Amino acid sequence: MGEFERIARFLAPLAGEGAEGLKDDAAYSYDRVLTKDVLVEGVHFLSSDPVDLVARKALRVNQSDVIAKGATPEAYLLGLVWPKSRTESAFADFCAGLELEQRETGLKLLGGDTTAGDRLLVSVTMFGMPVSDRRILRSGGQAGDLVYVSGTIGDGLLGLEAAKLSPPADDAAAMPYRVPRVPFGVERLIADHATASLDVSDGLVADAGHLAEESGVQIIIDASQVPLSDAGRKARAQGRLAELLTAGDDYQSLILAPADAAKALRGSFTAIGRAVEGEGVIVLGANGEPMELKRSGWDHFGR
Numbered sequence: 001m002g003e004f005e006r007i008a009r010f011l012a013p014l015a016g017e018g019a020e021g022l023k024d025d026a027a028y029s030y031d032r033v034l035t036k037d038v039l040v041e042g043v044h045f046l047s048s049d050p051v052d053l054v055a056r057k058a059l060r061v062n063q064s065d066v067i068a069k070g071a072t073p074e075a076y077l078l079g080l081v082w083p084k085s086r087t088e089s090a091f092a093d094f095c096a097g098l099e100l101e102q103r104e105t106g107l108k109l110l111g112g113d114t115t116a117g118d119r120l121l122v123s124v125t126m127f128g129m130p131v132s133d134r135r136i137l138r139s140g141g142q143a144g145d146l147v148y149v150s151g152t153i154g155d156g157l158l159g160l161e162a163a164k165l166s167p168p169a170d171d172a173a174a175m176p177y178r179v180p181r182v183p184f185g186v187e188r189l190i191a192d193h194a195t196a197s198l199d200v201s202d203g204l205v206a207d208a209g210h211l212a213e214e215s216g217v218q219i220i221i222d223a224s225q226v227p228l229s230d231a232g233r234k235a236r237a238q239g240r241l242a243e244l245l246t247a248g249d250d251y252q253s254l255i256l257a258p259a260d261a262a263k264a265l266r267g268s269f270t271a272i273g274r275a276v277e278g279e280g281v282i283v284l285g286a287n288g289e290p291m292e293l294k295r296s297g298w299d300h301f302g303r
């Protein structure tokens, strides 16, 4: 059974008001946006990754959910499983990473729990303040909307590959993986213009699939319009476009919004496709034909 079927079958029946049946990125509850993401050593980051950057990543992957819901990240609770094999000075480095991120974003630590355990695990529960009264769900999109994405796609994968190199490549290449480039500040644009929104964690195509399913539309992505970094364009030239579109670890905002929002969104978002009547996701390749994709994105219990 895959990750999403487990959630739908066993956890969704337990969901309370505001939790959207566990079909969204976060809950709108207690007048805030509430979310949690867990990072596990070996699953979400490498044992060799600098721990201050692991701390920053743990905050950022939660901030991306809050921002995608049209809310400003405010505060968090921290659950920490810390291996005794890691030094006290590494513990201090980890906390310095939290402090840097707090200083840059204004986030506040409200509490948490610390235990020892056999591998590093960071669990963050984050609270955000909605920018407006509108709830921006995965489900509000309509046929006729355009699909827009912030930042660039595929750099998490390329950063992971750089981080795995031994001897290490230059650290700059690994940064988009270790400290994702979350689109800080776009929550206002999302609150004002998005009909539906989520953050891209599992893969652009998989997460577009979540928007399509919840909004009851088909999403057509024009692969040639997907924004890529220099490293991404190089990978595309090597025939790796499909990987970039399905690898995940992007933490950008993917939204549906009317075509007339294009002007307001310009500078922060790129139009990459459209929503039409139907279901599922189609990715059109350079020749205008649908691309054959082996997979759409990450599933923790998938094959």
Ligand SMILES: Nc1ncnc2c1ncn2[C@@H]1O[C@H](COP(=O)(O)OP(=O)(O)O)[C@@H](O)[C@H]1O
Pocket: 007, 011, 022, 023, 024, 025, 026, 036, 037, 065, 201, 202
């Ligand atoms: N163990 C769990 N208990 C309660 N809710 C969960 C659990 N795991 C996932 N969810 C919920 O399922 C939904 C989908 O989760 P996930 O795919 O992790 O979302 P996201 O990619 O936005 O982090 C979210 O609403 C999340 O809160």
Ligand SMILES: Cc1ncc(C[n+]2csc(CCOP(=O)(O)OP(=O)(O)O)c2C)c(N)n1
Pocket: 037, 038, 042, 043, 044, 045, 046, 061, 160, 201, 202, 247, 248, 249, 298, 300
């Ligand atoms: C060492 C390592 N291998 C592989 C990956 C790729 N990866 C692991 S989990 C994941 C999906 C995102 O994580 P998830 O826990 O599903 O976050 P959420 O969707 O809940 O935000 C990806 C792309 C990685 N980040 N690190």
Ligand SMILES: [Mg+2]
Pocket: 025, 064, 065, 198, 199, 200, 201
């Ligand atoms: Mg999300």
Ligand SMILES: [Mg+2]
Pocket: 036, 037, 038
């Ligand atoms: Mg999650």
Ligand SMILES: [Mg+2]
Pocket: 201, 202, 298
């Ligand atoms: Mg996921």
